[in-house]
Amino acid sequence: MARLIVWAWAFLVSLILILYVGAPVWFFNDAGSTIAGMPPMLFWFVLLPFVVPGLIAALYFYDQRAMRKLARRREKGPNR
């Protein structure tokens, strides 16, 4: 269970890194076009602060359930 919690967290950190430094460079570093009337780079950085809390919230709910299981296993003792 602890390993799953760490992997889920590492996945989230990697995903947010890619969204913030991969996507802008690959898809939005072009001032020639516009998205929703804005330069693409600006559009992306306006969008992400709304998306990221949702991603972290998803981890929050998964983690809450996993932590409860972890606490219960610990209560049962070392032969888990």
Next chain:
Amino acid sequence: MSSSVILVLSLLLTFAILIVGAMLGRNHNNDLEGWLVHHRGMGSVLLWFLLGSEIYTAFTFQGLAGYSYTKGAAGFYNVAQNDVSYAVAFLVLPCIWALGKRYGHVTQADFIAHRYRSRGLGIFTAFASALIMIAYIDLNIEGLAAIFHVLGGNVSPVVGNLIGFAVLAIAVFIGGIRGNAMQSVAKDLLMFLAIAAIFIAVPVHYFGGFGKMFNAFNTRTPQYFELGKVAKDLGPTWLWSTVLLTGLGQWMWPQWFGAAFTAKSPRSLKRQAVFMPFYQLVKVAVLIVGFAAVMALGSGHPGNNVVMTMAKEIFPGWALVLIVVAAMLAAIVPGGPIVMTSASLLAKNVVQQLRPQTADRTIFWLTRALVFPLTFTALIITLWAPALIVNVLLLAYAFIAQLFPAVVVGGIFWRRATKQGVLTGLLTGWAVTGYLQLAGHDTLWGINTGLIGLAANLLAFAAVSLVTPAVEGTESVRETLDLVAVEEEATAGERRKKVTTTPRTAAEGA
């Protein structure tokens, strides 16, 4: 309303907020744990304001707009940095909290000294990070100075800075961390209002609306929205390397690391990680104001001054007073925890470790007294070597992020890490970064030189740790997560108990 009247009124209002906040927070400040981490009892709302206040500073209010104004799209790095660091914090801070509660840590140096069973390493990291933190106080003083530069009047920037930071030192001395959290509530609310007002007024005043402003971005300054166009050396490679360095390094600042100890439970820290990214919208708004300033003011203004210059052009006197108060609080309030942490590192982790016979009470008072000379030192450095706010921050990050292997890699995940590995890694990282910076390289092959230092640090840290004896009795990440889980269950149990007993008590009362 003349500039002098605006400045004096703003100073008076700012001081009133600082003193009232300090007085409200002065309860429970009778020992170091109360003064510094509020006996680990801060709830989610106050913690949100405290963390927000420490992270969103004069840098956000003035420095970031100055960066997008002078460097273009490179300014977006800062939006990315904080969100990456919140994701990092989701697991790291609760682990540090749980270990801190178990062993009674109140500072980062306590954590390092205990984890590596080395008093000497604790003293070394405490002293080094206290020095690096002075740079963070500096950038806030730069922010305060920018206000005086723009508004002019009869109050000179030197006198204004002296008065401002003298009041901060007094407020910190009285109020401790809880007083600072109280001041943070006023500061954050005012700062949000001020940024919202500027964000709405700038497009209306200079462009005739948001649509026209965005259209002007597309047609008149498109180069500002492509990496590596306005600032040639700040391209895509710089972006990812800087976000990685600063995102990993953010929680290495001892004052933010210390904020983790103030939380009531690990779950309230996780909740912060969910909600803190909403603060980033404020940063995006400030960046947009900086981009707009390129057309509104023309190029050539000092970056730090653009927000206040536009505010002065747009708003009537009474509104400008409120904006100036917000900017002053944004410069002064975040300085509080930095000065407090720096003082506690020097008193508790350097002086008391070198002279163990010193009583806890003496250390408590020494910590509070050190607030004054530390603030004064930062002020002198700023007056002697003024700089662009973001440049000060990036340089400081390059050095503080070198603590990442010691605190996170070895502190939580890798039990094989040793004190020799940490020391070698730190010295290597600082030497590489320092050498490259002194040689005039902010970047090397487009990569942030702080990250090159961190890579060298990690290599040395791992290699030396593997050939030196392991530290006995440290927790594995599994054991630490067990601790976190138990603490969370205990807090949830208490909450459930409260919910079930409250109606009965009410019924009994009736």
